[in-house]
Amino acid sequence: MDLEKQTILIVDDVYFNAKIIEDILCEDYEVVTARSGKECLEYVKSTKIDLIILDVVMPDMDGYEVCRKLKANPATKKIPVIFLSGRGESQNETKGLELGAVDYIIRPIHPLVIKARIKNHLALKNQRDILEKFSFRDALTGIFNRRYLDEALKKEWHGSLRKGEVLSALLIDIDYFKKYNDFYGHVAGDQCLCMVAEALQKSSLRAGDVVARYGGEEFMVILPATPQQGAVCIAQRIQNNIAALKIENEKSPVDTYITVSTGIASTIPMITGGQKELVEMADLALYKVKNNGRNAYQVFLDTDFKKSRSLRPRT
CATH class of the missing domain: 3.30.70.270 (Reverse transcriptase/Diguanylate cyclase domain)
Structure with missing residues (x-):
């Protein structure tokens, strides 16, 4: 595994859908997949994830519920979540964003568009991480405050x-x-x-x-x-x-x-x-x-x- 690459978790119960996104992103990022919401929640417990691409419609636990659980957990609430859906109604997009997602992408996927959006969201995450890191450091000694x-x-x-x-x-x-x-x-x-x-x-x-x-x-x-x-x-x-x-x-x-x-x-x-x-x-x-x-x-x-x-x- 290339330690310099950021890790993206794709959560989709349809293998073909996940594979399309993986092929688009694998050159620039470390890409891992989960086939269900439950598998996603288990995966983030043990692996550092930089961004999650989350399908809305899944059996047992839909993407909205997965996002709700991610944002309720202090250990995972700061991971950026991008919803991916075939539903383009404004109320669905609004619901996803209100739950804490950073973006909502409608299928069909345009490779250059999704690459650009992910790049921007990861850049913002890096900036937040840097600011947070310094906010926890003592200005004089450099150790934790x-x-x-x-x-x-x-x-x-x-x-x-x-x-x-x-x-x-x-x-x-x-x-x-x-x-x-x-x-x-x-x-x-x-x-x-x-x-x-x-x-x-x-x-x-x-x-x-x-x-x-x-x-x-x-x-x-x-x-x-x-x-x-x-x-x-x-x-x-x-x-x-x-x-x-x-x-x-x-x-x-x-x-x-x-x-x-x-x-x-x-x-x-x-x-x-x-x-x-x-x-x-x-x-x-x-x-x-x-x-x-x-x-x-x-x-x-x-x-x-x-x-x-x-x-x-x-x-």
């Missing part, structure tokens, strides 16, 4: 709940960063944040892990399917990688170089809880580290919750 973090944490919480897996989180704070900023200046402070962010990314090796800027000089790492001991290993790696940067911090009471404090929380999500609980656990562990002298990591303990059910003040 708080907006993305909140969405990712929610997604991983529900995923871990469904699978019954452990979800871990690290809340990381640069020790005495205000003193560093005041002494070395904001330009140096920005450079320090970028170097720490890069070190955090290098400390987290799996594709599913999320490294994000939580706010100010705080960062968070989300570790799906990672038990407590695995989270501790990541925290230790972070401590070592930050130390290896050797960023001088003359005003730090704990070291001559920049250091970090890390709160570690691990839990198997429950229906009665929520992702905010995991953040609170990591926050309480971080508070404990900072109270005990900083430049270390601390695992959240259940006894910490008995002392406080609310977020600790920052120091």
